[in-house]
Every structure is written in structure tokens, then in C-alpha cells.
Amino acid sequence: MTQQMGSWSLQFAEAPFILSSASVAGKKEGEGPLGKLFDMVCGSDKFGEDSWEESESTMQKEAAALAMGKAELEPSDIRYIFAGDLLGQTIATSFGLMNYEIPLFGLYGACSTCGEALSLGAMCVAAGYADHVMAITSSHFASAEKQFRFPVEYANQRPLSATWTVTGSGAFVIGKKQSRGKACITGITTGVITDYGIRDSMNMGAAMAPAAARLIVQNFKDFGCGPKDYDLIITGDLGYVGQEILWKLVGDEGYDISKNHTDCGIEIFDCETQGTQSGGSGCGCSATTLSAHFLPQVESGKLKRILFVPTGAMLSQVSFNEGQNVPGTAHGVVIEYTG
Amino acid sequence: MTQQMGSWSLQFAEAPFILSSASVAGKKEGEGPLGKLFDMVCGSDKFGEDSWEESESTMQKEAAALAMGKAELEPSDIRYIFAGDLLGQTIATSFGLMNYEIPLFGLYGACSTCGEALSLGAMCVAAGYADHVMAITSSHFASAEKQFRFPVEYANQRPLSATWTVTGSGAFVIGKKQSRGKACITGITTGVITDYGIRDSMNMGAAMAPAAARLIVQNFKDFGCGPKDYDLIITGDLGYVGQEILWKLVGDEGYDISKNHTDCGIEIFDCETQGTQSGGSGCGCSATTLSAHFLPQVESGKLKRILFVPTGAMLSQVSFNEGQNVPGTAHGVVIEYTG
Numbered sequence: 001m002t003q004q005m006g007s008w009s010l011q012f013a014e015a016p017f018i019l020s021s022a023s024v025a026g027k028k029e030g031e032g033p034l035g036k037l038f039d040m041v042c043g044s045d046k047f048g049e050d051s052w053e054e055s056e057s058t059m060q061k062e063a064a065a066l067a068m069g070k071a072e073l074e075p076s077d078i079r080y081i082f083a084g085d086l087l088g089q090t091i092a093t094s095f096g097l098m099n100y101e102i103p104l105f106g107l108y109g110a111c112s113t114c115g116e117a118l119s120l121g122a123m124c125v126a127a128g129y130a131d132h133v134m135a136i137t138s139s140h141f142a143s144a145e146k147q148f149r150f151p152v153e154y155a156n157q158r159p160l161s162a163t164w165t166v167t168g169s170g171a172f173v174i175g176k177k178q179s180r181g182k183a184c185i186t187g188i189t190t191g192v193i194t195d196y197g198i199r200d201s202m203n204m205g206a207a208m209a210p211a212a213a214r215l216i217v218q219n220f221k222d223f224g225c226g227p228k229d230y231d232l233i234i235t236g237d238l239g240y241v242g243q244e245i246l247w248k249l250v251g252d253e254g255y256d257i258s259k260n261h262t263d264c265g266i267e268i269f270d271c272e273t274q275g276t277q278s279g280g281s282g283c284g285c286s287a288t289t290l291s292a293h294f295l296p297q298v299e300s301g302k303l304k305r306i307l308f309v310p311t312g313a314m315l316s317q318v319s320f321n322e323g324q325n326v327p328g329t330a331h332g333v334v335i336e337y338t339g
Numbered sequence: 340m341t342q343q344m345g346s347w348s349l350q351f352a353e354a355p356f357i358l359s360s361a362s363v364a365g366k367k368e369g370e371g372p373l374g375k376l377f378d379m380v381c382g383s384d385k386f387g388e389d390s391w392e393e394s395e396s397t398m399q400k401e402a403a404a405l406a407m408g409k410a411e412l413e414p415s416d417i418r419y420i421f422a423g424d425l426l427g428q429t430i431a432t433s434f435g436l437m438n439y440e441i442p443l444f445g446l447y448g449a450c451s452t453c454g455e456a457l458s459l460g461a462m463c464v465a466a467g468y469a470d471h472v473m474a475i476t477s478s479h480f481a482s483a484e485k486q487f488r489f490p491v492e493y494a495n496q497r498p499l500s501a502t503w504t505v506t507g508s509g510a511f512v513i514g515k516k517q518s519r520g521k522a523c524i525t526g527i528t529t530g531v532i533t534d535y536g537i538r539d540s541m542n543m544g545a546a547m548a549p550a551a552a553r554l555i556v557q558n559f560k561d562f563g564c565g566p567k568d569y570d571l572i573i574t575g576d577l578g579y580v581g582q583e584i585l586w587k588l589v590g591d592e593g594y595d596i597s598k599n600h601t602d603c604g605i606e607i608f609d610c611e612t613q614g615t616q617s618g619g620s621g622c623g624c625s626a627t628t629l630s631a632h633f634l635p636q637v638e639s640g641k642l643k644r645i646l647f648v649p650t651g652a653m654l655s656q657v658s659f660n661e662g663q664n665v666p667g668t669a670h671g672v673v674i675e676y677t678g
Contacts, residue, residue, distance in 0.1 A: 002467060004418070008442050010468055051661050079343070080529065088427035088486075089655035090447045091663075094532055098666060103347050103529035105455060106447040106668075108429045116444060120459065127466035128341060129349055147427075147657075190419065190442035193433055316428035318486075322390050324430075327437055329445075 002126055006222030008189050008215070009332075015184035016125035018335070019073075019132070019175040021291035022066030024059045026141065026167025029280075029288065032269045037292035038168070039066050045142065045167050052143035053087060057096030059169035059284070060085070060138045064097060067134065067171035071180065075100040078173070079130035082117040084108050085138045085283050086165075087147050088316075092138050102134070110312030111208075111237050112191070113137045114170065114287040115331025118308075121174045122185040122333070131176055138169035139282025148315060149201060161203035161241045163265055163281035164274075170287025182338050183298040189219040189332035193314060198326050201315055205242025205265075205278055208311040211328035212238060213249035215309055219332050220255060227257045231303045234294060236286035236310035236330075237265035239279030264289035264310075286310040301337045308333045341465055345561030347528050347554070348671075354523040355464035357674070358412075358471070358514040360630040361405030363398045365480065365506025368619075368627065371608045376631035377507070378405050384481065384506050391482035392426060396435030398508035398623070399424070399477045403436060406473065406510035410519065414439040417512070418469035421456040423447050424477045424622050425504075426486050427655075431477050441473070449651025450547075450576050451530065452476045453509065453626040454670025457647075460513045461524040461672070470515055477508035478621025487654060488540060500542035500580045502604055502620035503613075509626025521677050522637040528558040528671035532653060537665050540654055544581025544604075544617050547650040550667035551577060552588035554648055558671050559594060566596045570642045573633060575625035575649035575669075576604035578618030603628035603649075625649040640676045647672045 003011045023038045030041030040062060047058040060083070068075065081100070084107035085092035093106060109116040117135035124130050142152050144165040150156045174185070194211035212235050220226050227233065238246055243266065247258050264286045265279030280289075290308060297303040314327045342350045362377045369380030379401060386397040399422070407414065420439070423446035424431035432445060448455035456474035463469050481491050483504040489495045513524070533550035551574050559565050566572065577585055582605065586597050603625045604618030619628075629647060636642040653666045 004468065007415075007418075053657055053661060076346075079346075084447065086428070087655070088657060089425070089449065089653065091653070091655045091658045094653040094666065094668075095658065095663065098532040098534060101531045103531055104668070105459065105529070108423065108445040108447045110428065120444065123466065123468060124462065127462065127468075129343065129462060129466075190444070192440045192442055193437040195437060314428065314430070314433040316426070316430045318392055318427060319430045319434065322392060324434065327433065329433075329443070 008218045009187060009222035011187040012126040014126060015186040016122045016174050016176060017178045017181050018183045019173045019179060019181045020067050020070035021172045021295055022063045022070060023288040023291040024063045024169045025288050029166055029168055029268060032274060034268055034293050052140055053091055056092035056138050056140035056143050060092060060096030060136055063169040063171040064134060064136055067173050071173040073132055075102055078102050078132050078134050080105060080124060080133045082107060082120045083136040084113040086144050109329060109331060110314055111281055111283050112310040112312030112329050112331045113283045115310035115333050118333045119188040119190060119331055125174050125176050133174050134171055136171040137283035137287045139165050139284035141165045141167045144282060148317060158277055159202050160277050162277045163204055163237060163239045163279050164276035165282040166268060166280045166285035168284035168288035170291040181299060183295055183335055184338050185333055186336045187334040189215055189222060191215045191330040193327045193329045195325050195327035201320050204281055204313045205239045206245055207313040207326040208328035209238055209242040209245035210249060212309055212311045212330045213246050215330040215332050216250055217253045219307060227255055227260060230305055230307045233257050233261045233307045235263045237281035238263045238311055239265045241278045267293060298335055298337050305336045308335055347557045348526060348561035350526040351465040353465060354525040355461045355513050355515060356517045356520050357522045358512045358518060358520045359406050359409035360511045360634055361402045361409060362627040362630040363402045363508045364627050368505055368507055368607060371613060373607055373632050391479055392430055395431035395477050395479035395482050399431060399435030399475055402508040402510035403473060403475055406512050410512040412471060414441055417441050417471050417473050419444060419463060419472045421446060421459045422475040423452040425483050448668060448670060449653055450620055450622050451649040451651030451668050451670045452622045454649035454672050457672045458527040458529060458670055464513050464515050472513050473510060475510040476622035476626045478504050478623035480504045480506045483621055497616055498541050499616050501616045502543055502576060502578045502618050503615035504621040505607060505619045505624035507623035507627035509630040520638060522634055522674055523677050524672055525675045526673040528554055528561060530554045530669040532666045532668045534664050534666035540659050543620055543652045544578040545584055546652040546665040547667035548577055548581040548584035549588060551648055551650045551669045552585050554669040554671050555589055556592045558646060566594055566599060569644055569646045572596050572600045572646045574602045576620035577602045577650055578604045580617040606632060637674055637676050644675045647674055
């Protein structure tokens with residue numbers, strides 16, 4: 001029987017497996033430190049489409065096809081898709097995945113959506129509701145800048161605290177039976193929205209770090225564990241600015257995660273040479289970095305147990321222009337090597 | 340053991356109960372046929388706030404408080420919230436429910452989100468992941484018009500096929516034990532996104548009817564039943580225009596639902612006197628109408644078994660302006676009287 005652990009967490013009695021995953025990324029991501037690891041890199045960020053939004057949809061479609069292909073499954077084998085993106089009304093998802101004709105639960109957790117999708121997907125499989133589900137998210141630099149800040153053509157200046165939205169999509173097939181893949185999702189910790197009063201849309205790291213800190217500390221409490229019980233604690237897109245705040249806030253609660261914490265936004269770009277300031281961000285940042293970089297290390301047994309914590313900022317053009325704060329959220333997923 | 344029925348449906352072995360629900364509505368809705376049934380009606384649609392978006396958030400907050408109060412539960416008794424709205428980045432939800440500090444799964448299924456939230460909430464409770472969860476959605480006429488079409492001040496003309504976005508929020512507490520409430524969720528049918536090529540943002544009924552038709556027919560097939568097995572089949576917000584298309588499409592598949600079909604968008608307004616054209620729409624339309632009008636009839640045993648099918652149109656300002664179609668989706672929930 002799956003157990004309710006503490007107030008925010010679940011531990012699965014029969015942990016669902018991540019059977020396969022795939023990553024599709026843009027040009028800049030392809031030139032970064034993880035460039036050679038992605039399954040597909042597009043040279044133009046357009047992916048053959050006429051608009052940035054359609055390009056993002058195409059990334060989701062391709063990532064889904066690759067993930068299903070690796071698991072040797074057809075769309076008809078996938079019972080549910082759990083998916084989302086950053087755009088208004090999650091159009092990248094709706095238009096990208098429509099043609100697969102798979103029952104779809106559309107999600108919105110800002111940049112934490114990858115964690116939300118993996119959580120709900122794992123819950124669904126562990127309960128016996130599906131043999132296979134897919135979790136998929138995406139972001140695109142140009143569609144996100146247009147959605148949240150300024151059109152790319154405006155060429156606004158970017159402060160050092162700004163992050164660079166990753167052009168990419170990651171897809172994960174979760175299944176009950178270990179047909180392949182040696183990574184399983186053993187537990188989840190689901191975040192609450194946390195508002196520390198940040199109002200700077202160019203400092204998402206600061207907006208999200210408090211939610212990530214609360215989630216990580218709650219995960220330790222709920223599972224009766226600590227930093228040493230994870231080979232790595234991996235946040236989604238705090239970047240260097242958010243990481244510093246995270247370490248401080250978690251430290252204030254008596255835990256030192258500075259030895260084994262990293263952030264997908266820090267891993268995916270070389271900020272020194274790529275001009276990405278604090279780091280990468282977006283739904284596609286954590287999804288592609290997990291798929292291309294960290295999951296293979298779990299599958300090979302190099303990493304035995306990780307806490308994957310995609311982070312999200314509750315920012316919208318409308319709420320921002322109305323003077324609202326930017327609260328944060330996070331979704332934690334415990335992923336283990338199964339031998 | 341919960342059973343996977345056909346390709347789109349689940350039947351719960353231990354059906355979760357709807358322990359309580361609450362509805363909060365605006366002025367126009369309060370003047371309509373269901374006006375006296377809502378738990379709270381605001382005289383100004385502002386709900387004491389300065390912006391339409393904050394008003395919508397406040398509706399969600401109030402609906403949640405009322406639903407928890409009716410179930411005699413505190414926020415700390417609710418393990419998860421499944422919630423969403425129509426606005427970009429679902430800000431009505433994030434800002435409205437933040438202060439409850441409850442782990443939140445943010446959803447986007449356009450106007451079908453009430454069905455999506457009830458489905459995931461029921462799945463979660465039936466699996467033993469939570470003793471109590473809350474499903475909640477909202478929409479607001481003014482925030483939705485600004486989001487999707489024109490600011491209200493622009494005073495655009497509305498064709499006869501247009502629907503009127505309901506200002507309202509409905510919240511539902513779902514629980515494992517029948518402490519109160521005599522309605523339970525016995526099954527769900529999860530929709531796929533369906534595109535019949537509609538491009539008219541003033542005719543959402545036509546955009547959503549194909550998805551609703553496919554979902555209803557699939558529900559019949561998955562559960563081996565037909566129209567006669569439901570006292571009522573209730574779509575979310577097709578309005579009169581969408582209803583006519585729905586009956587035709589379902590009829591083409593050999594089922595006559597004209598005797599026992601109705602639509603929340605048809606029920607909530609008196610279109611003759613209230614100038615709401617084809618009917619009501621929005622995430623708040625199906626949620627408030629289920630809570631205030633239909634659920635009490637199930638709880639009293641007047642309705643023994645209903646198929647509740649909130650319908651959604653995958654419309655966004657951006658996709659619409661880029662010339663994309665408006666595909667539809669739907670989420671079906673089977674609700675039964677438990678005696």
C-alpha cells in the first residue's frame with residue numbers, strides 16, 4: 001500500500017519505472033555543456049515551423065515520438081499524457097500533442113510542471129490506472145520572452161539575475177513493469193505556493209528559491225531523511241542567484257545541501273561564454289536536463305538516489321502588470337536506481 | 340481493484356464521495372434561473388478587489404472556504420488541491436488559493452477543467468493517496484473577455500453563437516469516507532483534444548461539440564451502456580448552438596441523447612431576457628451549476644446517475660491571432676446517488 005508520508009509526500013509501495021525518456025533542444029542548448037547528450041538538436045530553433053509557438057509544439061511532438069519509440073510503444077499503448085508548458089492556455093501542449101489522440105491531462109505549474117507531470121504520472125501508474133503514461137513539458141526562449149517580458153526583437157537588456165529560457169522539450173514514459181530502464185520513482189513531495197514578496201520578473205531564482213527550500217526541507221521531514229540520503233538534490237531552474245538563496249534558506253533549517261546540490265539551469269548552459277546570466281530556466285530546462293544528463297546516470301547506477309525538484313514562478317504578464325508579487329512553487333520527485 | 344474500462348475510462352472499485360461543494364457567483368448569475376441556489380452572490384462582480392483577476396481569485400478563495408466549512412474540515416485536512424482557471428498561467432488559482440498552504444496541482448483544460456479536477460481528485464482519493472482533496476475552478480466574465488477577446492470597455496458586438504463567460508467558482512471536497520453527502524464518483528472518461536477546424540472565437544459551442552460527442556460515445560462504449568443508463572447527461576458550456584451540433588454528432592453514432600441531455604450553459608442563464616446569446620460558458624459555469632443545481636438532485640436521490648461532461652475550447656489570444664484552429668476537449672465524470 002502506498003503510504004502518505006507526512007503532510008506533503010507519498011511513498012509508492014510499488015514504484016513505477018521510467019521506461020524511457022527523450023530530449024529535444026534548440027541551437028544554443030546544443031552548443032552548451034550538455035549539447036552532445038540531447039536526442040535531437042535543431043539548428044534554427046524554428047523546427048520547421050512559422051511561429052515560435054508552433055516550434056514549441058513541434059518540439060513536444062518530437063520528444064513524445066522519440067520517448068515512445070525508445071520504449072517500443074505506440075501512442076495507443078499510452079493511456080494518459082500529463083503535460084504542460086509556460087504559454088497562455090498551454091497552447092504548446094494542446095497543439096503539439098493533439099494528433100496522438102491520447103487522453104490528456106493538461107497541467108500548469110510554471111517551470112515546475114515537469115515535476116508535477118512526473119508526480120501525477122507516477123501516482124496514476126502506481127494506482128494501477130494505467131500500464132503506461134507519458135509526462136512531457138516544454139519551453140521555448142522566444143515564445144516565453146514574448147509571453148512574459150518583451151518580444152525578442154525589442155532586444156531588452158538583461159540583468160545578471162535574469163535566466164535564459166531553455167528551448168527544449170523532455171518526455172518520459174512511465175510504466176508499471178520494468179521492461180527496460182533501471183530508474184524508478186519511489187516517492188513524491190508536492191509543493192505549496194510560497195510568496196516571499198519578490199516582484200522582479202528578471203529574478204526568477206529569488207522568486208522560486210523559497211518554495212524550493214520549503215519543499216526540500218519538507219521532503220527530509222516527511223521521509224525522515226537528510227541531504228546525505230541523496231546522491232544529488234537537483235532543482236529545476238534557480239540558477240546561480242537562486243542557488244545561493246536556496247542554500248541559505250535550507251541552511252537556516254539546519255541542513256547543508258551545498259555539497260550535493262546542483263541546478264538544471266546551472267548545468268545546461270556555460271554562463272561565462274553563453275551570456276545566459278544566472279542560468280537556464282523554463283519547463284524545458286529541467287525536463288531536458290533530467291532526460292539527457294541525470295537520468296542516464298541513475299540508470300547506470302552512478303547515481304543511486306536523487307531528489308529532482310523542478311521549480312516554478314507564478315508569473316504572468318497580467319498579474320505582473322497589476323503589481324502582484326511573483327510567488328514560487330516546486331514539485332519534488334524521488335528517483336532511484338533499481339539495479 | 341479499480342478497472343481500466345476501454346481506452347478512455349476508469350471505473351472505481353471504491354468510489355470516492357463528494358463530501359461537500361460550494362458555489363460563488365456574480366451579479367448576472369445571481370439574477371438568472373439558478374440565482375437563489377448559489378451559496379454566495381456578489382452584487383458587483385468585484386468581490387471587494389481592485390482588478391477582475393483578483394476578483395476571480397477571491398471567488399476561488401471563498402468557494403474553497405465554504406466547501407471546507409460545509410464538510411467541517413480545515414485546510415490542513417485537505418491533502419491536495421486540483422485546480423485551474425482560464426487565465427494565462429492560471430493566475431486566478433495560484434493567487435486565490437495560495438494562503439491555504441495546501442499542496443496544489445495546477446491544471447489547464449480550458450472550460451473542461453472542472454471535469455479534469457474532479458477526475459484527478461477522485462483518482463487520487465480512490466488510490467488511497469489522500470483522505471480528502473479539493474477540486475476547484477473559476478471563471479470571470481471580465482477577466483476572460485480581456486484574456487481571450489476584447490476588453491469589456493471596448494463594447495464589441497456579440498453574434499448569436501457567442502456565449503457569456505460565467506462569473507463564478509465552484510469547489511468540491513472529495514473524500515474516501517461517506518461522512519456526509521450521498522453522491523459518489525464511480526467512474527471517469529478522459530478526453531482527447533479534437534479539432535474539427537473551427538476558427539471562430541465567437542462560436543465556442545461549435546468548437547467543443549465534437550470533443551463532447553466523442554467523449555460521450557466513448558463513455559457509452561467503455562462502460563457498455565447508453566443514453567438510458569443516465570438520468571441526465573450534462574455538458575459544460577456548449578450552449579444552444581453547441582447542443583444542436585452535439586445531438587447531431589452523437590446521433591450519427593447511433594445514440595439519441597436529446598431526451599436526457601442538458602447543458603450547464605443553457606441552465607445558468609435565461610438567454611431570452613439576459614442577453615447571453617447561446618448560453619453561459621467558462622470554468623465557473625459547469626462548476627457552479629453542478630454544485631448549486633445538479634449535485635443536490637443527486638444527493639436527494641432525484642437523479643440516480645448522471646454523466647457530467649465539462650467541455651473546453653483550446654483557444655488562446657496567441658494561437659487565435661496566428662490563425663490556428665480552436666480544438667476542443669472534454670472530461671467526463673460519472674456521479675451516482677449512494678442512498
